[in-house]
Amino acid sequence: MLLESELYERTVQRRISISGIGLFTGQDVDLTFCPAPPGTGIVFRRIDLPLSLDIPAALQAVTPSPRCTKLTTEHASVQMVEHVLSAVFALGIDNVLIEVAGPEIPSGDGSSLLFVRALEQAGIALQSSRKKVLKVQTPVYWSDGDVHLVALPSDEFRISFTLHYPQSKLIGSQFYSFVVNEAQYKQEIAPCRTFSLYEEIAPFIAKGLLKGGGLDNALVIKEDRVMNPEGARFSDEMVRHKVLDLIGDLALIGSRIVGHIIALRSGHASHVAFAKQLVLACSAREESLEVFSNSYVLENC
Secondary structure, eight states, rough: OGGGGEEEEEESOOOOOHHHHHHHHHHEEEEEEEETTTOEEEEETTTTTTTTTEEEOOOGGGGGOTTSSSEESSSOEEEHHHHHHHHHHHTTOOEEEEEEESSSSBBTTTSSSHHHHHHHHHOOEEEEEEOOOOOOOOEEEETTTEEEEEEESSSSOOOOOOOEETTTTTEEEEEEEEEOOOOHHHIIIITOOOEEEHHHHHHHHHTOOOOOTOOOOOEEEEETTTTTTTTTTTTTTHHHHHHHHHHHHGGGSSSSSEEEEEEEOHHHHHHHHHHHHHHTTSSOOOOOOESSSSSOOOOOO
């Protein structure tokens, strides 16, 4: 259940800027979180373009992109949005304008810590509008080959993820499950970096498609050992990062979620396809307030 303080929309209290290297372009990128009015949602603004074009963080704006989530409108796009969206969602922020001076989000260290720390410094402001909440009331399934995602009824937002990497003995099969909450997210999910087998990214490096990639912003595994000198931050850092990604991709739904999401071997494209199916399976109309120990607006499946 949502606590009384969690019923209302949130934004950031003040503007705050960060910068970093873009994973694909290798260029310095400036990003600024800005307060936004109730009902705005999460919006990216490309301030490096002549018209400072806005790109909504919405499922209908997603376009195919290898190894990341990309949002596109008629005249602008921004990629690598999943980590910043994950942080924004996990901190309970509903409305924020994200100004970005480039075609991709800064990579930080490959986790969402850069964004979590900036949002903490900006502070959180409660707003007058109630949050939209998508409550799963009947099971929703999505499958494609050996990739499966399920949404089950629950009175909380829980994610259970199974990562299966038979091509790597070091990774193998990993499982992680937790009730999505700000405190645990900051400690156990936010520090977890994007990862890859060296042989998977070598072709991208050879083609010059990962100009900003390196051991400073990714966990890289070669011949069943971690190449990063400091090693992994958790023994199951890989599956925890998949949870981080899933939270970011589900943020594109544009509402809080009450339900148990179970994922097996999924990635960005399947997350988006599943999220679209989940939204279609749910009523778009807002029901009257349903009273449990708390009250909140529901979009019912």
